Amino acid sequence: MSSQHPDFDEEQAFIDRAYACLEVSRTDALKMRGLTEAGTGGTFQNRFERNAIDEALVKRLTDLDLGDAALVFGRIDRLADESDDGRAVGIESFHIGRLAISDDNREPVVVDWRAPVAEPFYRATGRDPMGLARRRHFVVEGRTLHGIEDELFGVGHLGVGADGGLLEDADGATQPTTGLRGYSTLLAAIERGRSGQLGDIVATIQAEQDEIIRSPQGGVLVVQGGPGTGKTVVALHRAAYLLYTNRFPLEDQGVLVIGPNRVFLRYIERVLPSLGEAGVEQVVLQDLVPDVLWATSGTGEVDGRTAAWVKGDERMADLVRKAVKDRQRPLREDVRFPFRYGYVRMRAEETERIVKSARRRFHRHNPASRWVENELYEAMAATWRDGDATGEQVREALKYDDEAQGLIDRIWPLLTPAQLLHDLFGSKALLKLANAGRFSEDETISLYRERSETLDEVRWTVADAALLDEARVHLGPLPQRNGKADELHEIRTYGHIVVDEVQDLTPMQLAMVTRRSLSGSLTVVGDLAQATGAHAPSTWNDVLDHLPERKPSRVIGLSVGYRIPGQIMELATKVMHAAALGLVAPRAVREGVAPPRIVSVPSSDELLGAVAAETVSMVDLVGSGNVAVVVPDAMAEVASAYFTARGIEHGRAANVALDSGVTIVPVGLVKGLELDGVIVVEPARIVRAEPQGMRALYVALTRSTQRLTVVHAEDLPAPMRD
Secondary structure (H helix, E strand, C coil): CECCCCCHHHHHHHHHHHHHHHHHHHHHHHHHHHHHHHCCCCCHHHHHHHHHHHHHHHHHHHHHCCCCCCCEEEEEEEECCECCCCCECCEEEEEEECCCEECCCCCEEEEECCCHHHHHHHHCCCCCCCCEEEEEEEEEECCEEEEEEEEECCECCEEECCCCCEEECCCCCECCCCCCCCHHHHHHHHHCCCCCCCCCCCCCCCHHHHHHHCCCCCCEEEEEECCCCCHHHHHHHHHHHHHHHCHHHHHHHCEEEECCCHHHHHHHCCHHHHCCCCCCEEECHHHHCCCCCECCCCCCCCCCHHHHHHHHCCHHHHHHHHHHHHCCCCCCCCEEEEECCEEEEECHHHHHHHHHHHHHHCCCCHHHHHHHHHHHHHHHHCCCCCCCCCHHHHHHHHCCCHHHHHHHHHHCCCCCHHHHHHHHHCCHHHHHHHHCCCCCHHHHHCCCCCCCCCHHHCCECCCHHHHHHHHHHHHCCCECCCCCECHHHCCCCECEEEECCHHHCCHHHHHHHHCCECCCCEEEEECHHHCCCCCCCCCCHHHHCCCCCCCCCEEEEECEECCCCHHHHHHHHHHHHHHCCCCCCCEECCCCCCCCEEEECCCHHHHHHHHHHHHHHHHHHHCCCCEEEEECHHHHHHHHHHHHHCCCCCEECCCCCCCCCEEEEEHHHCCCCCEEEEEEECHHHHHHHCCCHHHHHHHHHCCEEEEEEEEECCCCCHHHHC
């Protein structure tokens, strides 16, 4: 790769032309939008068509706004025609870029990276050149070309020379011995400093990654990838590819991306917009549950280890279902109410009949409430001695009777998911009744918490999200004044769902994901070696058992580690083998600038001082890159206060991205992130504090793209001492 390439000036001129065409497209779209905004009258059909056109133009303008992203990043030269003896006689070239651009004559200037013609740019090899004579990679920043890297492919005895013409090449393809596509371009991208947010890899997608990206939509696709293999960004590129190839109906059905926490969402939020797909919904699981407030760091509302495990267990679905049924309670004895000049009765046996009938007729609780209420009034009317009363007359007579209204509400109350679980968790009696032998007594009581005065005071935990969602399934939406269901609170489904760090989802959370799948089409990515949740799976079948089964599932592995230097991966692999026997670590593509640095301090009193000193040193070493200080969760507040007292500017990873040059990150939030420099503090405490301690340590050790330092006062875990 060299800026002295003979085609350098020609390619820079082409890039300039492509940007000129891009500007023309933007100008044309703005003009057209101006025309659609000119008139606001006309028929409903006219207004509808104008709005549809305007939405399409706004999307097009969004797509054309690249910011600092490069428009063009490569070119392929494809052998066009063959002579009678099978020898190629011509070459056609296509420049590959972020989106499709045409000239004034509608002739293609840049081909969208997702188009079928662009596939060989990512998939061609020396053994299978896919008709290519040459693949060219550009090192670009925005509109500026910095270098060119060519890969030549042999077809028969033909290759491609630097001038673009055919030449004899007895050795076939001239590709890097690494087997990686665009090796120099890839290294340049990897070694570029981190910005604190994940960038796309559209210019450097490798063949094994492209296979996943272009894999058919149907069914569940599991992507197993170790640290640094690019599984997250591959899954996001796959979402963009599926939207490109299945625009209708997938755009209307929607694509959902589920991340493990908000730090992660902020970290990935720019990837899809940079690929021209700004309409994808990106959430954490809690966002899918409306109308409740969530516990945040420092509020004290956290689940104990036993409670977190119980809440994630699939038996909780039956417990929640039973809790709903337990709130459908017939009377134990008859009750009478004043009516006209006498009384009507609510007979216990009739309430039992009505409750049983409602359970048979309705699949969900709340939609049955109006029917139950009507039946109760009719049953009371039937007890009037003169036989001339109607249910509506009894309703009118008792609408201000608090005892009657209270009994009706007790028999079949209207409930939100939050009300159901608030009552359930606040009563040991209700918990034992709903449990019905599913969990041990200690496990059941672990769910108990002191009942708050009002629901507004309750802060729900992450594990509660799946239980609230399960309750919503069985309760259904509350009826509105017009008698219709509240459709806004129905569970929405999506045409395709992407789940990151899926190995940490519990069976209950996986069920929550499954019920949002419209057709069973999902891309789930993770690494079994990094499973740190309460229900860490041993195999991918443990995950697939809780996901849709409409079509056969597939498991594809990523074997190459692009991000983590080999020297760091060597240390981390020792920890991985202790944490997850039988798994294979990814193969690193580069050695790195320095081996991991292990710093031992004499006592815990000196630990933070050493951490601060190592942080300052790390900042100098990585220059403009970013640094994370990964600490045990319980140490984050103390470490931040220490840094503040010593004037070390830093950020805290909570609900924000890694916007600071130095960020203190609790180990529970570090998964999925990548930094230039990482300082891991007190590995032994990380191992003790986490449910899957050795795996959590493995995650912490595999976040750096350049340098790693470990600071400890306690003895290192055994795998790190070998």
